[in-house]
Amino acid sequence: MSATTFSKLDEMMAAIEAEQPGDLDALEQFRIKYLGSKNIIKPLFGEIRNIPNEDKKAYGQRVNAVKEAAEQKFQQLKQQLEMAAEDAAVQDIDLTAPGEPMPLGSRHPIALTMNRIIRIFERIGFVVADDREIEDDWHNFTAMNTPEDHPARDMQDTFYLQDSTEMLLRTHTSSVQARVMKHTQPPIRIIAPGRVYRNETVSARSHCQFHQVEGLYVDEGVSFADLKQTLLYFAREMFGPEAKIRLRPSYFPFTEPSAEMDVYLGTDTEKDYRLTKGTGWLEILGCGMVDPAVLENCGIDSTRYTGFAFGMGIERQALRLYDIGDIRLFFENDVRFLRQFAAEF
Incomplete structure (x- = not known):
């Protein structure tokens, strides 16, 4: 291989x-x-046919070394320049400039109302209990003094899981009370908030899915007077110190005696008139003294302990609290409706 050929390769390497x-x-x-489709290294490979046979190997190795040097140089320079560009971009940021505003969501009025109810009862010693929404028949019905042939089951049109007569979407959060009583001895003072499901006609006043807060207090010497005073305290904390309530005799399989509690809204506005069907009173919860059979079903001595229970629909409370006239608005995901509650916490 001639000195000129060597010299050309050395010059290109340099x-x-x-x-x-x-x-x-x-x-x-x-x-x-150096690396493109028409790079200046490529012709050097074509020169190999002019190289003596004894020098072809050495020449090929030198040309490959030149090409590899170009490739390594390119990768090294690319990495350096890209890092320098990133550093420059960081340095160009104006740290004193105001940030771009991010659109923030808001709490749903159901969540706001639920949290408000929870805080009211927590102030008088109730603690929150939570459990599953897919429940078995025993905890949802039988433990609550509602056996399979009990006519009270007709009061609730239940969603059963497909091909199952044992598993269902809970119709009330009383099933949480049953699970707590099965594993906890009195005194028990809990509230059980959560979503429940019933196959009901959807209207301005009712829905097939809704939310409840149920309460349970079991101890020695608990009376109906304790229940009434607890609910009066709740109504005045929820709706104002002048709130009026009334208790009407009713029937529930898991309480005896049982009552329904109404709060007075009046009929001054068209919304209140529609919600109360012109009476001025809106039913917001059911309540009563825990039936001794329920205590016994859950392993609690009914000769020693008594208790009261209550359950309320949160949607009804939210309708009154935020002056909303249609329960269906809570489930339609209308952003314009939800934005009204952006200032609430």
């Missing part, structure tokens, strides 16, 4: 090592020159 592109555009020119 040129590659001396290249120092100052930016990404210059680096691209480097790539085109």
